[in-house]
Amino acid sequence: MFGIDVTEYDRKVWQEKLCDFLPDHLIDTHMHLWEPGTRKVGLKGCVTWTSIVAPSLTYEDMKETYSKVFPGKTVTQVLTGSPSCNLPVVNKYIRECADKYGHRSLYCTNWDSDEEEILKAMINGFSGIKPYQNNSPSYIPASEVRIFDFLTHRQLELMNKIGGIVLLHIPRNLRLRDPINLAQMMEIDERYPNAKVIIAHVGRAYIPSDVGDAFEVLKNTKNLYFDFSANTSAYAMAKMFEAVGTDRVMFGTDMPFTKMRMFRIEKNGTYVNVVPRGIYGDVSNDSHMEESDDPNITTFVYEELLAVREAAIQLGLTREDIEKIFCKNAAAYFDIKI
Numbered sequence: 001m002f003g004i005d006v007t008e009y010d011r012k013v014w015q016e017k018l019c020d021f022l023p024d025h026l027i028d029t030h031m032h033l034w035e036p037g038t039r040k041v042g043l044k045g046c047v048t049w050t051s052i053v054a055p056s057l058t059y060e061d062m063k064e065t066y067s068k069v070f071p072g073k074t075v076t077q078v079l080t081g082s083p084s085c086n087l088p089v090v091n092k093y094i095r096e097c098a099d100k101y102g103h104r105s106l107y108c109t110n111w112d113s114d115e116e117e118i119l120k121a122m123i124n125g126f127s128g129i130k131p132y133q134n135n136s137p138s139y140i141p142a143s144e145v146r147i148f149d150f151l152t153h154r155q156l157e158l159m160n161k162i163g164g165i166v167l168l169h170i171p172r173n174l175r176l177r178d179p180i181n182l183a184q185m186m187e188i189d190e191r192y193p194n195a196k197v198i199i200a201h202v203g204r205a206y207i208p209s210d211v212g213d214a215f216e217v218l219k220n221t222k223n224l225y226f227d228f229s230a231n232t233s234a235y236a237m238a239k240m241f242e243a244v245g246t247d248r249v250m251f252g253t254d255m256p257f258t259k260m261r262m263f264r265i266e267k268n269g270t271y272v273n274v275v276p277r278g279i280y281g282d283v284s285n286d287s288h289m290e291e292s293d294d295p296n297i298t299t300f301v302y303e304e305l306l307a308v309r310e311a312a313i314q315l316g317l318t319r320e321d322i323e324k325i326f327c328k329n330a331a332a333y334f335d336i337k338i
Helices: 008-018 049-053 059-069 087-101 115-123 153-162 179-191 214-218 234-244 300-315 319-334
Strands: 025-028 074-077 105-108 128-130 165-168 196-199 225-227 263-267 270-276 289-292
Touching (some): 008 300, 025 319, 059 074, 105 115, 115 128, 128 153, 153 165, 153 179, 179 196, 179 214, 234 300
Parallel strands (some): 025 074, 165 196, 196 225, 270 289
Antiparallel strands (some): 263 270
């Protein structure tokens, strides 16, 4: 779907709850571009619903979408390819778009991407790297992948040396509360203080039970940043803000996946995306999808923003706090003039 079809309910949500809450300038630090036909299928550790709701996102599609989703706002995007694509192809596309339109960008890596390859990418204009769990050694089962299996110590040593940015989507079924994930995040924080590591999606804590006591551990970090892309849990966001404040949090959308129409519930210990009936075909075999006849279902990205708003009101965040998390922190981190 090119662009996005905005409904009257979307306009109501935007005008009544989001327009005045958001600053005039936003920096989206977590979104993905890729051309049709370049995404792989059957990758380990990946949910299936993402390919149903977002088959691709070109630069032109992105510009049309953002103009409709954020009317009246200026949005600057940090461009990243989909790590589920053919990496040489998608990285080339990102570099072309970034050079042509003047964006910061991140380079998708494989577990065996060496220092020479990454340095060349940085010299060519990338600001950092985007490792991903499905780009780990093929012999490691999805449920057993650890952070250092796809973001290696050699890669972290390089990023620490050059002050490069790392956008990290953590693996494993227990998500943020997984003790191995927590131990390795703490190790990264301590061993690689100059690597600019961003933990994506509030550590994939998409429902309250994903959080556990993780932020009792992570509140002791000094260098890790967090983004809240594709997360609709006000509880998880509040715990994040309580633990690390607003100086180490950034806005991201995870577009194009958040074009999706949905709201999220917890069922049987996992998240379920409740979507309008029939809009995404037969979803009966996907444990993360459920249909509804509710006529008022807005977009995933608006659900994310409503959750941030709820957490902000709950904690009494100031206007300055909101400016930081939606713009100023990212501007400093990525060296973007605003």
